[in-house]
Amino acid sequence: TDVLEEKKPPFDFKAYMIQKAESVNRALDEAVPIREPVTIHEAMRYSLLAGGKRVRPVLCLSACEIVGGDYSVAMPAALAVEMIHTMSLIHDDLPCMDNDSLRRGKPTNHKVFGEDVAVLAGDALLAFAFEHIAVATPGVPPSRVVRAIGELSKSIGSEGLVAGQVVDIDSEGSDNAGLETLEFIHEHKTAALLEAPVVLGAILGGGTDEQVEELRSFARCIGLLFQVVDDILDVTKSSQELGKTAGKDLVADKVTYPKLLGIEKSREFAVKLNKEALEHLSGFDPHKAAPLIALANYIAHRQN
């Protein structure tokens, strides 16, 4: 078998991402059909199906596979995480929050549907995420699904995503927001929504407690990595390249890594996080780990 192993072609990350993102997009389209009242469902679909690289759902599917699960059992959880990510973007873009008019190169949800519908569409996506995991997860013992729902709810509420957003709002225009505040924001705001899909995928795929925790540590590294790279790109790229308003963080006087550490030190920090992330995968079967390894490298080296 060794000989056969060596003959295996190297892992084709691009093909993997395209194939997985396509199945995610198809499943999202089916999971949220147009119903009455039509406008809310159109608003939900507008932001949910607006493209995006589907990094979060693919992480969920890959984490399920690395522990030996079939990715289909993690698909509803993968979609749920994308629904919640979308909801947080819709609410984050509102005039009372970041007041953004452009997202992924398109007018933001409230620009198209109004603030009232944008709030409701976000709330509906949040609720549906939980309903979908609870109802649609196939062939997994209920105890695992319950555990996954507990993890997801914790990561997006006042101990997770929302805490990050609150501290983020507070830190705007504040002169004394230091590295500690910055890390709190990103560990909660960004990392929580990368940790959740990885942990959910591992739980639903049948990973041991030890594997779940190892993958949680991996996810925390790439979550922070994601944000450091985002901050660097915000300074170095144009709006067109990013598909969103560049330099927004500077204008809003937000605390960022380049502002606190400088660009060079921020880059060094990114390299360190990337290395640490990969170390957490070293105990897994290298073939099964290939997608997560490639995802970590992709997050480190992405251009938008």
Add this chain to the structure above:
Amino acid sequence: SPPPSISTRSRSAQFDLKEYWTTLITDIDRKLDEAIPVKYPEQIYHSMRYSVLAKGAKRAPPVMCVAACELFGGDRLAAFPTACALEMVHAASLIHDDLPYMDDDPSRRGKPSNHTIYGVDMAVLAGDALFPLGFQHIVSHTPSNLVPEARVLRVIAEIAHAVGSTGMAAGQFLDLEGGPNSVEFVQEKKFGEMGECSAVCGGLLASANDEEVESLRRYGRAVGVLYQVVDDILEEKSNNGQETVSKEGKKKGKSYVGVYGVEKALEVAKELRDKAKKELDGFEKKYGDSVVPLYSFVDYAVDRGFSIGDSSSQWEF
């Protein structure tokens, strides 16, 4: 439909709903207080607590959830976490409904609404945090020796569905949009869904069978709308029919009374009461006296024979 038996009616009259209710409110208030401790960043917890722990809240959804659970001999300890979650997601919906670009209500239950105190941004986030906290609370607090995990999943799905795009969010959307003949739909969605969900969850937690759950569904929906219709009638009477905006800032066109007048609203109330009682008649044959709390809920909705909590606040199913 056959009327409920005389014996049940008298038992229902003797049953001390006020005692049952106030005892449960005390328990639920304490559990909610414990469920939302203040941590960093404190302001979001203060904002969440402000709406969930509002004084004088009647806790109708959690009390109905517990009563439905006890109908089947379920332990109320099995129902408490879900009962608390119902209040959390309900509070989240109300916080968002009150926002300036929604109903634009500066007050709720006679107190400033959440965004009036904490700002629009915190109010949006408090709602966003209370929805998942409800689910988290069910998962972490439901005793696994009393409720199988498959049932916990059904409860979570039920609550998520009730607040979602075809439930309460749909009701709020159509309320904002207005339009002809929308009042029934809006009332069903905004008030019926919560009553329905509360009763169904109680039954699910006590391992009620599917037929029983469907019966609770019809019962809860009828009672939820019934409370609102009676509230509208009482309000109309206290206003002596003067053209006015209600305490909740609701315009006349958005209530049964405003659209159809008191006479028709009274007829609707009677139909809803009979509908709810008819569902309970089936339970009485099988479960006897344990159906009494659910009967007295219906009678109370119509009679309002005593006040619970802050008498100035509405029922808000």
